[in-house]
Amino acid sequence: MTHKTSIHRLKLTDFRNYATAALALDGRHVVLTGENGAGKTNLMEAVSFLSPGRGLRRAVLADVARVGAPGGFSVFAEVDGIEGEVEIGTGSEGEGESVVRRLRINGTPARSVDELTDHLRILWLTPAMDxxxxxxxxxxxxxxxxxxxxxxxxxxxxxxxxxxxxxxxxxxxxxxxxxxxxxxxxxxxxxxxxxxxxxxxxxxxxxxxxxxxxxxxxxxxxxxxxxxxxxxxxxxxxxxxxxxxxxxxxxxxxxxxxxxxxxxxxxxxxxxxxxxxxxxxxxxxxxxxxxxxxxxxxxxxxARLVATMTGHAPILLLDEIAAHFDEGRRAVLFDRIDALGGQAFMTGTDRAMFSALGERAQFVTVRDSVLSA
Missing domain, CATH: 1.20.1050.90 (RecF/RecN/SMC, N-terminal domain)
Known part of the structure; x- marks a missing residue:
């Protein structure tokens, strides 16, 4: 049996174009819609930092913090994870070449970012991979x-x-x-x-x-x-x-x-x-x-392999996933994503492209770094 892994609360500070942002989630899939440049992909990149590595853009830490911010960035999440409810906080400290990444699990400093895989697995697909x-x-x-x-x-x-x-x-x-x-x-x-x-x-x-x-x-x-x-x-x-x-x-x-x-x-x-x-x-x-x-x-x-091997469905980050498919193939795609049993974050400029998801998704509008239901 596959168990669901999901993010229930996400908070960003000085991450890319976000001075601060908070998102309360109910465990359903999340669809982020808005114009290009509004910050949809930045939000998904923040989620990708809840896994080891440099995120879905493979960014240098110093480039992730908001321009003009006094310190580094931070990403905080409340997660229903592999080992149950957990609070994860990660971000950067330092300046220039001395910028380092920090990670806290339930408020305690982690020994390594690899500890993140004890709580959730995150997979992604972005237009850069086309x-x-x-x-x-x-x-x-x-x-x-x-x-x-x-x-x-x-x-x-x-x-x-x-x-x-x-x-x-x-x-x-x-x-x-x-x-x-x-x-x-x-x-x-x-x-x-x-x-x-x-x-x-x-x-x-x-x-x-x-x-x-x-x-x-x-x-x-x-x-x-x-x-x-x-x-x-x-x-x-x-x-x-x-x-x-x-x-x-x-x-x-x-x-x-x-x-x-x-x-x-x-x-x-x-x-x-x-x-x-x-x-x-x-x-x-x-x-x-x-x-x-x-x-x-x-x-x-x-994603199905990860769910089978770990017993927990991964979180999927699918940037502009619906843009190149017709209505019928989009419906099949959403059914297959939903059948995995996990939570997926998806972005697009047109909310209508995700209509086949119906009540299976929570829709969030992103406009000028502001999030609204």
Missing amino acids: GLFTGSASERRRFLDRLVLSLDPAHGRRASDFERAMRSRNKLLSEGRFDPAWLTGIEQQMAGLGVAMMLARREMLGLLAGLTARQDDSSFPSARLALSGFLDEESDAPAIEIEDRYLAALANGRYRDAAAGRTLEGPHRADLLVRHADKDIEAERCSTGEQKALLVGLVLAH
Whole structure:
């Protein structure tokens, strides 16, 4: 049985264009409507800061605080979460390069922002992601890693530790310091972390494949997913053997990487390959509408996976979600969102586009940084 996770109260201080704002919610879906630039996406970005990371815009903390504000920003929420009712407060402190993020759970400082995943999982889809299939491999890796993070919070630490070790190796190679003991120690760390990242990504794709294969709704077609660009041939070998092979590849590639000025093999070079399952063509060759439907179907499948694996439906942030769909497909979309059993925040310029939600949603108008029912 899936339990609902929802936000019941949200308060912002000095966040983007909001000097202060408060929103009382009743657990239904939330539809934010208003003109472009009114602050709809900013409000959803504030909700995204109730999860680890840099929010749905991947913003630098110093850029999030309202221009002219005397300090940083703060986001406060009362949540019916995975472990019951909880109060979450997060925000920024400091100035310039010394800005840091703070987090309090029920008024007590948290040891890490990863503690947020004990209380709620937040997934999002924004217009900036519409070009995912035609964009760079780094964008697709980031998208995939966000999917993995929703079920495996340690994945983020593994990725940052790998990047740190890789930078150290690159620095040594650029300086011509080929000390075998030193480089081997760093490369052993990179091998362990890199293979763990690869296996976590593969596991996520396997879990999603099991869900998308059972989708029978042609409104949002299924996608076939695969990884490419890092140890592609090592699909069935034990992890320890894969680590040894990657370690050997790093050792053999030292002079090549030194000449290139970067590490040429690793999880940072992987790419997510996506195909339209029914048509059996690459997603990048699909029409714009088909790509949007594929992406929405993938995000909804992932949300269903999170609900299944955790027993709690995630909170969805869907920015301008209805803009590219006709009335019939919007109705199907809203039914599928509602069937997940969680709370979704959606934005749009026209309230009429969300009429199919009926009483399942709470409508909020955003005008000049002011919220009204």
